[in-house]
């Protein structure tokens with residue numbers, strides 16, 4: 001077994017730097033076979049996420065090729081594929097980086113048990129989060145459900161230095177066959193949207209590193225104040241890269257710590273935002289139903305509306321509420337949505353439109369290129385009021401007041417809503433190039449009237465909530 005290859009099974013960790021599993025494999029001095037499997041979890045991805053993964057895979061395969069290696073692609077059930085690859089290559093080990101969503105954990109446990117039973121070393125490594133979810137504990141020993149004490153626990157801890165990418169990735173004497181990425185149709189469900197979103201995606205490990213550097217150098221100082229203004233390019237944009245593991249949270253953390261040591265006053269706020277991502281994974285790991293069930297079961301009898309025509313208008317960015325529509329269109333055009341806009345769009349759906357957060361969660365999962373199962377679920381439950389540490393239900397964002405505060409010059413709304421503008425910008429126009437033709441929308445139509453009067457919508461939501469609370 002001395003020269004038996006090590007298979008590295010890449011998933012949401014498309015990088016060579018700070019990759020514990022890859023570094024461990026390279027350190028064995030045995031041949032390394034990088035593989036990516038189009039399994040049931042890839043099949044289940046939303047249109048935008050699948051497309052973005054496809055673009056990431058193409059660049060990652062190129063990065064491996066530059067190092068003399070390859071990315072072997074196979075499609076099917078993960079365990080069957082890995083067994084076949086082990087059989088074909090004589091590999092003695094399979095290594096991977098952990099994921100923390102329930103579907104991933106179930107699959108990985110099955111793979112580990114079956115490979116180990118077959119005498120193959122099956123080993124999982126950290127790398128997706130700063131601190132493994134089970135290593136952050138309350139004083140009484142359980143998981144956290146409130147962010148502030150979670151943050152107090154981790155903010156002074158050191159996740160350790162980021163690992164360099166291995167110098168030498170030994171190649172096998174013979175490569176196993178690979179499928180062709182272009183046969184996988186990763187962008188198919190995006191239809192026309194792929195070409196539009198491609199203009200906004202920043203893909204690959206090198207681009208992610210450059211993005212981090214640019215953020216630290218040019219924007220971090222103003223981050224605390226500017227991060228809430230959606231028209232400003234004031235945040236890092238790194239969620240897109242973190243979602244596919246093109247950069248590690250640890251290397252971002254260490255870079256921000258260095259910036260803080262050099263006197264950058266925005267670093268602390270940035271670190272605490274990065275901490276939210278770990279918190280989301282922590283929650284999902286300890287409560288695997290985070291994306292499926294109300295965290296607080298008192299909400300189970302709340303009369304949310306299931307999918308409905310108003311929600312369809314919300315999806316299309318046609319609610320007649322400009323901040324909400326700008327947010328939804330930003331997602332369609334860029335594959336991403338500013339955090340403040342996510343909160344406003346989610347609040348409007350769950351409160352003014354009284355629609356179940358599941359409906360919104362699913363649409364975000366379909367349309368976001370930075371889709372992350374844990375952050376998305378935590379975000380929706382937080383806004384809806386059903387989650388741990390959630391905003392109270394009566395905290396209903398008023399899109400109009402929010403617009404006055406966070407988009408005072410209407411820059412964000414103008415950037416994404418073409419109707420009524422004499423000379424709309426490309427971002428606003430490209431929305432109409434990205435959406436399905438079957439929606440029948442064009443920039444020269446009139447902008448719609450609001451679905452619901454904001455005061456009435458708010459009163460309806462509060463009234464329902466109060467009746468529900470007094471019954472419960």
Ligand code: FAD
Pocket residue numbers: 227235236237238239240242243273274275276277278280337338339340342343346364368370371372373375376377379380383
């Ligand atoms: P920055 O402000 O530069 O922050 C740096 C990093 O910190 C981010 O890249 C992200 O990894 C992390 N972070 C910041 N804010 C949050 C937060 N509130 N929750 C978790 N992590 C955070 N984020 C996703 O990555 N994927 C999702 O699918 C997702 N869905 C969301 C759904 C809703 C309803 C809400 C309210 C929030 C959601 N978020 C999600 C969180 C947040 O909106 C994005 O992480 C953020 O907008 C990313 O932009 P950025 O990289 O420029 O962030």
